[in-house]
Amino acid sequence: MSFTPREILPGVFHIEDCMGVCMTLLAGGREALLVDTGYGLEDVAACVRSLTDKPVRVILTHGHHDHALGCRWFAQTWMFPEDAEVFRTYTGRRWRDHVRGQAVARGFSPQSVPDSDSLWPMPEKLTAGRIDLGGLTARVILRPGHTPGSAVVYVPERELLLTGDDWNPCTWLFFREALPLRDYLAGMRELLALPFRQVLCSHRAGLYPRAWLEAFLAGFTPEAMEAAEDSPEGEAQGIHTRTLKPAPEQWIVFDADKARGASHALSAD
Ligand SMILES: [Zn+2]
Secondary structure (H helix, E strand, O other): OOOEEEEEEOOEEEEEOOOOOEEEEEEOOOOEEEEOOOOOOOOHHHHHHOOOOOOEEEEOOOOOHHHHHHHHHOOOOEEOHHHHHHHHHHOOHHHHHHHHHHHHHOOOOHHHOOOOHHHOOOOEEOOOEEEEOOOOEEEEEEOOOOOOOOEEEEEHHHOEEEOOOOOOOEEEEOOOOOOOHHHHHHHHHHHHHOOOOEEEOOOOOOOEEHHHHHHHHHOOOHHHHHHOEEEHHHHHHOOOEEEEEEEOOEEEEEEOOOOOOOOOOOOOO
């Protein structure tokens, strides 16, 4: 099995799947919480069972294929209902065919992404709040941005924030379901009220200091907006995308049409 679990902090396993996306297992003394399920080509539940013998609850930070397709390995999952349509689209036939193509290119069998729609029932409705795992607490927060129902998770005992896809050093904010840049930034800046000191995101294996997210959120100056350049990421979907570099080694790809007129209103102060 080609999962790579890393115990980044005590009881916090950041697990990379065979396609390179990460999920996070919070292994408490009484129960465990799996945040996201990856592409699901291989048995995610078996990987989790090798890391904890406690009951496991599974939540999805959002409904995109690379976070949600792995939920077929679990009897029950939870997700904010605001992402129901996103989930339906990205676990649907078209995206599964897309992922199957990627999997076959990496040497997996076509059956690694099954045909049956029934394997991806709609997750149960997640509600915001605290989950006491025994020695670890997960505070689940609705943070619309990357998608309308995106979740982030704060773990006070580890001073840790799990951002899902709401923030990566390379953040994508251009799919049809993404919020406009201005709204996304306003919401993300609210997260700075939480006293986290480190961050785990979905598309990097390592831990990032809080300063990276702070620098990212402070970097949307009029000058940086002016310097943003057209980029090809949205072409396949007919979306005009631009790439902005708010801080060293960080960038965001956003929908230029949704950000129109916002260039002088995005600074943090
Ligand atoms: Zn995503």
